[in-house]
Amino acid sequence: SQKIEQNSEALNIQEGKTATLTCNYTNYSPAYLQWYRQDPGRGPVFLLLIRENEKEKRKERLKVTFDTTLKQSLFHITASQPADSATYLCSRGADSWGKLQFGAGTQVVVTP
Amino acid sequence: DAGVTQSPTHLIKTRGQQVTLRCSPKSGHDTVSWYQQALGQGPQFIFQYYEEEERQRGNFPDRFSGHQFPNYSSELNVNALLLGDSALYLCASSPATGGGTGELFFGEGSRLTVL
Numbered sequence: 001s002q003k004i005e006q007n008s009e010a011l012n013i014q015e016g017k018t019a020t021l022t023c024n025y026t027n028y029s030p031a032y033l034q035w036y037r038q039d040p041g042r043g044p045v046f047l048l049l050i051r052e053n054e055k056e057k058r059k060e061r062l063k064v065t066f067d068t069t070l071k072q073s074l075f076h077i078t079a080s081q082p083a084d085s086a087t088y089l090c091s092r093g094a095d096s097w098g099k100l101q102f103g104a105g106t107q108v109v110v111t112p
Numbered sequence: 113d114a115g116v117t118q119s120p121t122h123l124i125k126t127r128g129q130q131v132t133l134r135c136s137p138k139s140g141h142d143t144v145s146w147y148q149q150a151l152g153q154g155p156q157f158i159f160q161y162y163e164e165e166e167r168q169r170g171n172f173p174d175r176f177s178g179h180q181f182p183n184y185s186s187e188l189n190v191n192a193l194l195l196g197d198s199a200l201y202l203c204a205s206s207p208a209t210g211g212g213t214g215e216l217f218f219g220e221g222s223r224l225t226v227l
Contacts, residue, residue, distance in 0.1 A: 043219050093214055
């Protein structure tokens with residue numbers, strides 16, 4: 001089956017450091033991957049989309065890479081802040097716009 | 113510009129009952145997708161509505177049904193509730209073509225608890 005997997009263990013990181021999250025996929029080659037942020041009890045908020053022909057995408061302190069050989073995407077938060085504490089979800093497009101397959105998410109905790 | 117709005121925010125039902133959840137998409141969006149998110153899990157795709165028809169469906173039983181109205185708002189109905197239906201139900205809207213980015217705009221969700 002087609003799977004998308006994220007590290008379920010929470011990532012605890014000190015303010016100012018870089019947080020790196022991993023998203024692995026198996027048994028398919030997605031045309032694009034999306035990353036979302038989700039705060040407790042809230043809906044996910046879109047952060048970045050990276051297509052299969054793009055190696056890297058940046059938005060402010062966020063950076064996403066897409067390695068089709070390793071079947072992996074890395075999500076980096078540089079100069080992390082306590083306000084970055086949230087769960088980050090990786091997702092792949094499935095068949096059409098609007099139908100996404102999500103990983104379980106990785107919780108990030110940034111301490112001052 | 114109002115984003116995606118969902119109602120109710122919280123509700124409690126008992127096994128065997130039926131529930132209806134409502135969603136108004138972001139202005140300018142005509143496609144609505146519904147997701148179920150169990151605690152500690154990522155959202156799971158239930159189905160998608162476009163032009164008042166179910167366009168795609170995930171791996172959910174027929175107890176889950178929906179509707180889209182001419183104003184693009186949508187309802188999710190769940191019949192014969194099971195304990196396992198307890199979850200956060202998320203509505204997401206998008207333009208039909210994905211708006212170029214495929215970004216989904218999510219509402220804050222409806223938290224359903226089945227006792």
